[in-house]
Amino acid sequence: MSWLVTGGAGYIGAHVVRALAAAGIDPVVVDDLSSGHAGFVPEGVPFVQGTILDKDLLVSTMREHGVEGVIHVAGFKYAGVSVQRPLHTYEQNVDGTRIVLAAMADAGVHNIVFSSSAAVFGTPDVPLVVEDLPKRPTSPYGESKLIGEWLLRDQGVATAASDSPLRHTSLRYFNVVGSGDPSVYDTSPHNLFPIVFERLLAGETPQTNGDDYDTEDGTNVRDYVHVADIAAAHVVAAQRLAGGEPIEPAYNLGSQNGLSVKQIMDAMARVTGIDFTPKIGPRRPGDPDRIVATGELAARDLDWRNRYTVDEMVRSGWEARRTAH
Template sequence: MAPAARAGAEARVADMTWLVTGGAGYIGAHVVRALRDADITPVVVDDLSSGHRAFVPEGVTFVRGSVLDGELLERTFAEHDVDGVIHVAGFKYAGVSVQRPLHTYAQNVTATATLLAAMADAGVGRIVFSSSAAVYGTPDVDLVTEATPKHPESPYGESKLIGEWLLADQGRAAGLRHTSLRYFNVVGSGTEEIRDTSPHNLFPLVFDALLDGRTPRINGNDYPTPDGTCVRDYIHVADLALSHVAAARRLAADEPVEPVYNLGSGDGVSVGDIMRTVAEVTGIDFEPEVAARRPGDPARIVASGELAARDLDWSMRHSLRDMVSSAWEARRGA
């Protein structure tokens, strides 16, 4: 794009309003702040089933309601002249989804279809979808790429893959411009005002155990990895939020995008590394209890972020120590 054309496109983007579904949640609230910092007006829709009203910054429009409510979405699009959507809302607990498949599909598939229908009726033609690396299941490769076969192993992973299909089908049928961002383990905090409150994620579980005087637990230390513990992608939530905004900007400027991007570290860190870093950052000396392996847990799942680095300003700007220390400060300030 020529410099003059790019400048014009950037000016148009700065005047835009983007709806963030799930914008009162841990990830969504960071996306809202990143949009605001980029001079893009965010509007939040969240039913507060797992989000927190206090996570939405003062001055940002907040609409309490479910993405399953098509009429509410239509009113929101009309009242706020929405130009695009960053769809973060969803039921994100893979393990629980096995016990609650119908709930998972309602929240992640039916809600996405409802959102796309409301967008079509309102003439909103751009969406960034918060997908998941759960679409890959247990890949038998050292480094996951966007071309790695998809074999989801939970209703959650299946629902995210179906969400990607819905976007692609609507793109073919109605010209929807879209991209989906797949990522693994999101940690850290970009501000002490927001923290991960999930009852299922590693960092909250470890911090809660330490603050309660309990010893954190890990599942297995006999994997074929350097320290015997599982190796995973852990990425900082603020880095993730920046790439959501970069994707929105690219869509708004009518620049080409891939249908999906992995937001991966390229090398990963082990659960053992995390535990050692937590002990250093918190000043609480502990040796984690070692429980049995969890069935189906692979030794290593790490993704390449090469395509996202090329197009979406993706990079690992934060070290593991940054991730742990920022999350710990947010937890202690709660």
């Protein structure tokens, strides 16, 4: 049996594909390459180039490869841009998830791991985010991910009394960084690590958005988690679903402690050997001082833990980016 990874040619999805293969599970990839890269898909892994909005394509792919479950990573992942492109965001993330679920029903596939986001919480006013915290997304992206969780929940309820009820879980994560394979790196123009890497490679000075937050060093504190740890949690979730083991509807893949932007910048200078002092730019509107999640539930059920130091996170991402440069 195999598992379908939607968005498996992207930064996170490609790591999930590798983690599945390492666990002895055959991955199959569907990706439209809107932000992914065909070269990120390992040789020998079946790759279907196409959109998750094409239900017939998904059904035929699931049937052809005897798919047992889906890890649904594909989506439009840019929270800031989603404010300018809400209709596109909803098409990709809400319609896309609905169509994935419909294709699963047609193909007789009943297990799904959904890549959700910390954006479902919006800007919580608590120092440590837990799973049942009220959901108040502040962008169309966050709203679309929350609706995705609702779609899974509702389809689970609708099929609960059937012979093959939908088994599902949603994994919410925050700032995914680093690389678990030198051939795969984050290419997003909106994430901190690739932004800093690109500026350093161009001989420019990175920027910090504000240094007067209510934190120990004045810069934002956030969850930074290594992409290989994220991928490993997806695989364990898939195994629990396939094995019929109990599983929660959602897990926060949090670091418990968080790192400040200054700590990240200091690590960037140490690891790269490029001595720099970040420029201090203006605060971004609505940026909270601190958002960090507990990962206790995921640690209990998904073998979730942070296996990398901040320097190791930076080094793995930097080496992968330099390899590609």
